[in-house]
Amino acid sequence: MKYYKDFHVEIINNLHNEENKMYSWKVAIRVSRLGLVSGILVGGMAMVQNNGLAKDITLPSPSHSSRISVEAALQQRRSLREYSSVPVTLAELSQLLWAAQGITSRHGYRAAPSAGALFPLEVYLVAGHVIDLPAGVYRYRPHAHTLAPVAKGDLRSKLSSAALGQSSIRDGAAVLVLTAVYERTTAKYGSRGVQYVHMEVGHAAQNVYLQAVSLELGTVFIGAFYDDRVKDLLKLPDSENPLGIMPLGRLNQEQK
Ligand SMILES: Cc1cc2nc3c(=O)[nH]c(=O)nc-3n(C[C@H](O)[C@H](O)[C@H](O)COP(=O)(O)O)c2cc1C
Numbered sequence: 707m708k709y710y711k712d713f714h715v716e717i718i719n720n721l722h723n724e725e726n727k728m729y730s731w732k733v734a735i736r737v738s739r740l741g742l743v744s745g746i747l748v749g750g751m752a753m754v755q756n757n758g759l760a761k762d763i764t765l766p767s768p769s770h771s772s773r774i775s776v777e778a779a780l781q782q783r784r785s786l787r788e789y790s791s792v793p794v795t796l797a798e799l800s801q802l803l804w805a806a807q808g809i810t811s812r813h814g815y816r817a818a819p820s821a822g823a824l825f826p827l828e829v830y831l832v833a834g835h836v837i838d839l840p841a842g843v844y845r846y847r848p849h850a851h852t853l854a855p856v857a858k859g860d861l862r863s864k865l866s867s868a869a870l871g872q873s874s875i876r877d878g879a880a881v882l883v884l885t886a887v888y889e890r891t892t893a894k895y896g897s898r899g900v901q902y903v904h905m906e907v908g909h910a911a912q913n914v915y916l917q918a919v920s921l922e923l924g925t926v927f928i929g930a931f932y933d934d935r936v937k938d939l940l941k942l943p944d945s946e947n948p949l950g951i952m953p954l955g956r957l958n959q960e961q962k
Contacts, residue, residue, distance in 0.1 A: 762852040763839070766797045768804035772920045779919040786924030787874035789955020793835040794879040798921050802954065803829055803846045805917035806882065806910045816848060818909040821902035826890040827910055830940050834862040835879040843940055861939055868935035869951055874926055878953025883940060884910055885948045907949040914952055924961065925952050 774782075806829045808817045815823060829846040831853060833839045841860035844853035865883075866876035875881055884907050892899035911927045918925040928951040936948040 760855050762847070762850070762854050763796075763844070765800035765803065765851050765853060767851070768801050768808060774920050776916065779916045782919045783915050785926035786955075786957070786961060787872075787926050787953075788958060788961075789874075789877055789879065789924050789953075790958050791835070792879075792956045793837050794923065794954060794956065796836060796838040798923065799831060799833075799836060799839070799880055799954075800851070801921060802882065802914055802917050802923075803831065804851070805913040806884070807846060807848050808851065809848050814849070818906060818913050820906055821891055821899070822894050824890045824894060826886045826888060826899075826903045827906055828885045828887070828946065829910075830856070830883040830885065832861050832865055832881040832883060832940075834860045834881075856941055857939075864939055865936065865951065868939060869928055869931035872928060872930070874953045875928065875951060878925075878955040880954050882914060882952040882954065883936065883948055884950040884952070885940070885942060885946050887946050889945055904949070911950055911952060918954060922957055922962070923954050924957050925954050927952055 772779075805817055807825075807827055809815070810817050816825065818827075820826070831844045831846060832842075833844065834841050839853075840858070842858045843856040843861055845856050846852075847854055862878065862881060863876050865881060866872055866874075869875055886903045886907060888900055888903050891903050895902060915925060915927070929949075931948065931951060933948055936942075936951070937946075940948070942948065
């Protein structure tokens, strides 16, 4: 029964939180602990319509190498709240999204660890000043490495207002919002799962910090915001809660 449950949870992970009629999906079935079968089932890929918005946007492939060592990135990491007005690129955002929650294994594991591999986190991109990407809200789909449009228009100022007017959110060229569906983890771990989810958002956020250093971009983790207002802006379902906001922007001359 336990193994059926594992299988079931994994399917749910891939189907969760979908408002769309069709979408790209990939399901990794791991029953190796049973010692019976180990394999991967890869679902068909489909480009889809989202709430009448444009089709999913395919992101450039992430790079797996860097000019900077992990030690140097740790040494250089700082929370930066002011940025230059130069736009960021879709390739840079692709890299940051991958660092936050990208798939790094054929079994569906991700760049950040996850209790029980239940993957409660979602990542949203609030794009404002991005080359090759219209302003809007997008949801990251890790398995397909695509962006699903959620809302049109530049929502950075409204998001800043929802976060006590913090100017870094308004001034970042783009903003990541890390959200979570607690139920994915509490279904297995009960109330302790809440702690696990909070730990996971820290892991993902640190990945974004270090990736930003590597890309010579600035970011800051923001925890002070009105949950309900952020939920409204991102059109989150009741089951999903915002846990962190990370504006992203190019460094000023004096920050370099
Ligand atoms: C859980 C958490 C919440 C935070 N919330 C905010 C915030 O709302 N606004 C902000 O400007 N910085 C926020 N920060 C960033 C801290 O202020 C920052 O990490 C701290 O000043 C240390 O600086 P450093 O990150 O450069 O080492 C937050 C950091 C954490 C870990």
